Amino acid sequence: MAAAETPELSAEADLSEKTQPSTLRLVLRNKAVFWGGLLLLAMVAIAIIGPFFTVAPTEQNVMSRLKAPSSAFWFGTDFLGRDVFSRVVHGGRISLVVGISVALIATAIGMVTGMIAGYIRWLDAPVMRVMDGLMAIPAILLAIAMIAISGATLTTVIVAITIPEVPRVVRLVRSVVLTVREEPYVEAAIAAGTRLPFILIRHILPNTIAPMIVQATYICGAAMLTESILGFLGAGIPPEIPSWGNIMSEGRTYFQLTPWIIFYPGVALALTVLAVNIVGDGLRDTLDPRIARKMRA
Amino acid sequence: MTGSTPVLEIRNLSVALPKGADRPFAVEDISFTVGAKEIVCVVGESGSGKSVTAFTTMGLNPKEVKAVKGEIILQGEDLLKKSVAEMRRLRGEKMAMIFQEPMTALNPVIKVGEQIREMLEIHTELSPAEQKARVLEVMEDVSLPDHVKMYDSYPHQLSGGQRQRIMIAMALALEPGLLIADEPTTALDVTTQAQILELIKDIQQRHGTGVLFITHDFGVVAEIADRIVVMQKGKVVEQGTRDEILLRPQHPYTKMLIASVPSMEPSHRAEIDKTAPALIAQKVNKTYGGVGLFRKSREVHANKDVNLVVHRRETLGVVGESGSGKSTLARCIVRLQDPTSGHIEVEGADIATISESAMRPHRRDIQIVFQDPYRSLNPRRTVGQSIVEGPMNFGVSAAEAEARAKELMEIVGLSAEALDRFPHQFSGGQRQRICIARALAMQPKVLIADEAVSALDVSVQAQVLDLLDDVRERYDLAMLFITHDLRVAAQICDRIMVMQNGVVVEEGETAKVYANPQHEYTRTLLAAAPGRDVAFAK
Numbered sequence: 001m002a003a004a005e006t007p008e009l010s011a012e013a014d015l016s017e018k019t020q021p022s023t024l025r026l027v028l029r030n031k032a033v034f035w036g037g038l039l040l041l042a043m044v045a046i047a048i049i050g051p052f053f054t055v056a057p058t059e060q061n062v063m064s065r066l067k068a069p070s071s072a073f074w075f076g077t078d079f080l081g082r083d084v085f086s087r088v089v090h091g092g093r094i095s096l097v098v099g100i101s102v103a104l105i106a107t108a109i110g111m112v113t114g115m116i117a118g119y120i121r122w123l124d125a126p127v128m129r130v131m132d133g134l135m136a137i138p139a140i141l142l143a144i145a146m147i148a149i150s151g152a153t154l155t156t157v158i159v160a161i162t163i164p165e166v167p168r169v170v171r172l173v174r175s176v177v178l179t180v181r182e183e184p185y186v187e188a189a190i191a192a193g194t195r196l197p198f199i200l201i202r203h204i205l206p207n208t209i210a211p212m213i214v215q216a217t218y219i220c221g222a223a224m225l226t227e228s229i230l231g232f233l234g235a236g237i238p239p240e241i242p243s244w245g246n247i248m249s250e251g252r253t254y255f256q257l258t259p260w261i262i263f264y265p266g267v268a269l270a271l272t273v274l275a276v277n278i279v280g281d282g283l284r285d286t287l288d289p290r291i292a293r294k295m296r297a
Numbered sequence: 298m299t300g301s302t303p304v305l306e307i308r309n310l311s312v313a314l315p316k317g318a319d320r321p322f323a324v325e326d327i328s329f330t331v332g333a334k335e336i337v338c339v340v341g342e343s344g345s346g347k348s349v350t351a352f353t354t355m356g357l358n359p360k361e362v363k364a365v366k367g368e369i370i371l372q373g374e375d376l377l378k379k380s381v382a383e384m385r386r387l388r389g390e391k392m393a394m395i396f397q398e399p400m401t402a403l404n405p406v407i408k409v410g411e412q413i414r415e416m417l418e419i420h421t422e423l424s425p426a427e428q429k430a431r432v433l434e435v436m437e438d439v440s441l442p443d444h445v446k447m448y449d450s451y452p453h454q455l456s457g458g459q460r461q462r463i464m465i466a467m468a469l470a471l472e473p474g475l476l477i478a479d480e481p482t483t484a485l486d487v488t489t490q491a492q493i494l495e496l497i498k499d500i501q502q503r504h505g506t507g508v509l510f511i512t513h514d515f516g517v518v519a520e521i522a523d524r525i526v527v528m529q530k531g532k533v534v535e536q537g538t539r540d541e542i543l544l545r546p547q548h549p550y551t552k553m554l555i556a557s558v559p560s561m562e563p564s565h566r567a568e569i570d571k572t573a574p575a576l577i578a579q580k581v582n583k584t585y586g587g588v589g590l591f592r593k594s595r596e597v598h599a600n601k602d603v604n605l606v607v608h609r610r611e612t613l614g615v616v617g618e619s620g621s622g623k624s625t626l627a628r629c630i631v632r633l634q635d636p637t638s639g640h641i642e643v644e645g646a647d648i649a650t651i652s653e654s655a656m657r658p659h660r661r662d663i664q665i666v667f668q669d670p671y672r673s674l675n676p677r678r679t680v681g682q683s684i685v686e687g688p689m690n691f692g693v694s695a696a697e698a699e700a701r702a703k704e705l706m707e708i709v710g711l712s713a714e715a716l717d718r719f720p721h722q723f724s725g726g727q728r729q730r731i732c733i734a735r736a737l738a739m740q741p742k743v744l745i746a747d748e749a750v751s752a753l754d755v756s757v758q759a760q761v762l763d764l765l766d767d768v769r770e771r772y773d774l775a776m777l778f779i780t781h782d783l784r785v786a787a788q789i790c791d792r793i794m795v796m797q798n799g800v801v802v803e804e805g806e807t808a809k810v811y812a813n814p815q816h817e818y819t820r821t822l823l824a825a826a827p828g829r830d831v832a833f834a835k
Contacts, residue, residue, distance in 0.1 A: 183672050184667040184668075184669060184672045184673040185672065185673055185674050185675040185683075186675075187633050187665075187667070188665070188667070188673060188683075188732070188735065189675075189686065190633060190660075191631050191633065191660060191663070191664060191665050192660065192661075192664075192686055192687030192690060192735070192739060193657050193658075193660035193661060193687060193690040193691060193739075194686060194687070194690050195690070198690075202675070202678070202686075203675055206677045
């Protein structure tokens with residue numbers, strides 16, 4: 001064609017490096033992520049470092065039972081004279097361990113299952129029906145049943161909370177896979193003879209990461225709440241290990257007399273879950289391309 | 298220009314882009330007019346600012362994109378000085394707009410008649426009965442068949458052309474002085490496009506409307522324009538009457554653009570050695586549906602007994618409108634879809650119905666280049682990684698694959714250093730070159746181009762077409778070229794195959810088919826190609 005020589009590449013020569021801020025910086029620029037993250041970091045730091053500076057949470061002091069908060073006992077003491085501050089700090093470890101483990105395990109299992117269900121067509125229907133079944137199991141009932149069978153341990157609680165969370169992750173990953181698998185670059189990879197595992201890992205998995213991170217934060221928050229509910233019902237972590245849930249459970253009887261036993265672990269729980277959810281919201285706003293575009297426009 | 302005062306006059310308009318955009322102004326110091334009973338085409342490639350001009354006139358720009366200088370005078374009133382409420386009244390009454398995609402421009406859950414009536418409800422004092430009567434009147438005016446019944450239809454029940462007619466009816470309901478059409482036929486098939494262009498011309502004549510017509514397609518321009526405004530990077534580079542611009546362009550950019558428009562005249566092609574078929578397809582069928590759990594669902598024949606042969610160094614064009622089955626055929630041949638039955642022979646092996654694992658060794662022989670350059674490359678992998686992936690799947694060492702990738706980058710006209718970059722750093726045309734390099738890296742025997750140049754601007758399109766023709770010769774490729782664009786097909790295809798509803802209706806040498814079409818449908822297609830009788834300046 002006659003035009004071919006004229007502009008060659010000049011009409012579309014745009015090989016300049018476009019300066020794009022790194023994803024991390026973009027994420028931190030979001031106020032919700034920044035402040036939520038700061039709050040969460042503070043809670044984590046307290047949970048990790050705090051226990052080294054407090055008295056043992058199980059140390060009983062019969063002389064000072066049900067004492068109001070003071071300079072000696074910041075959050076007061078409970079009916080056995082245990083320091084509520086120390087118990088809340090130790091309880092934070094349990095909550096965070098449960099929240100984070102459930103989020104990690106549920107996303108890991110959900111990611112693999114979701115990719116398989118989304119990509120391998122004949123497996124889609126059977127896998128998803130099993131997931132529908134799992135989703136019908138209420139976490140709390142399942143936990144109570146499992147603890148009745150195998151005893152109250154941290155592992156049982158984590159497994160019991162994880163199982164009903166998995167299908168939510170599977171659904172999310174599957175929906176991403178279903179849209180991405182139709183992308184021409186995935187088809188080009190198929191046409192280039194790329195084997196299935198590589199198609200999944202190279203071309204499809206990276207697209208699921210962003211929504212997964214967001215979902216993981218919500219799961220983390222929900223798991224901490226469920227753990228506390230279980231503790232409160234007496235079906236969670238055994239009472240010798242303090243968790244926010246069982247501290248509140250034990251304080252319930254004395255609520256009118258000594259409200260601080262319930263108040264402080266309650267505040268700690270609310271703040272932590274709030275921090276996790278704020279971070280999740282912020283991440284969704286920056287990582288979800290559709291919403292991100294709207295926010296910038 | 299018509300002697301009377303213009304309907305729309307744009308004077309020294311500059312529209313600023315937000316900070317961080319690739320240039321400070323979306324449009325800079327542009328001036329032109331649209332007279333009554335006049336169609337002014339604003340043409341330009343992507344990023345030329347033609348749509349921003351239309352949106353600024355309608356007052357529909359996002360907040361950040363602001364007119365900073367100049368005037369837009371619509372029938373004596375400066376639109377840039379109007380309040381939001383005044384603009385709302387003017388839109389519809391004095392000016393109206395039709396868009397590219399009629400499906401998304403209509404609300405899917407409201408009957409189309411009611412959607413038109415809403416215009417009258419908002420802007421007039423007519424009683425509901427009078428409103429409905431008026432709606433039926435405009436629906437008849439845009440030649441909608443059975444308009445009384447169609448009043449109660451929902452958008453999804455109509456064809457693309459009918460939807461666009463509804464949009465036009467809606468725009469015309471209040472008899473505005475100015476109609477802005479932003480690529481109104483780009484999403485339509487060529488035969489429908491011809492009808493809509495005819496309709497716009499006819500209505501504009503009868504109602505004396507001024508039309509501002511935004512398009513990138515010079516065929517359409519030739520068909521419809523009274524005057525033409527050529528834009529490049531936000532500036533008007535040239536304007537004049539249709540004949541001045543199309544036949545005697547002055548500015549080098551206009552000259553380059555018009556010279557890039559592929560001619561309807563088939564180009565001369567070298568003789569092909571017809572003894573070496575590279576790809577043979579026999580009785581390929583692809584049906585959708587037909588099986589259902591509880592009842593047999595409706596069966597759709599996407600391809601019905603399709604036969605084709607492509608020889609080495611030959612380009613076979615497959616042309617047809619949307620739904621003709623041309624893309625399904627391509628995808629069946631690359632085995633991205635499984636044909637229901639038939640034989641597809643490549644390098645002596647029948648690959649039509651073999652299993653995925655048996656297919657794998659044959660994959661390197663057939664490669665495909667897709668339409669959308671923005672979605673064809675994995676955004677998270679470097680261009681180099683994308684190109685070497687295929688060869689390395691077949692045991693080529695990383696060093697060797699990379700050396701070949703570098704060589705191919707040069708061949709497709711890009712620098713070898715660009716291999717470390719990511720797709721977003723390239724323009725559409727460059728990405729399409731990369732996709733071609735990726736396909737060639739497999740050393741295929743057959744290359745399928747599925748609308749490979751359809752998404753590109755006309756000047757880039759010409760270059761990519763040249764590249765495709767060049768690599769076909771260099772590597773002895775058999776090429777299957779899928780397109781809806783008869784101009785493009787004329788330039789690159791040795792033979793041509795016309796498909797309609799999954800069936801091949803005509804096949805033959807390009808020059809012969811264009812000069813003497815045998816099938817009725819081929820004749821319709823050729824007649825509908827916009828601007829077919831205009832000999833663009835070369």
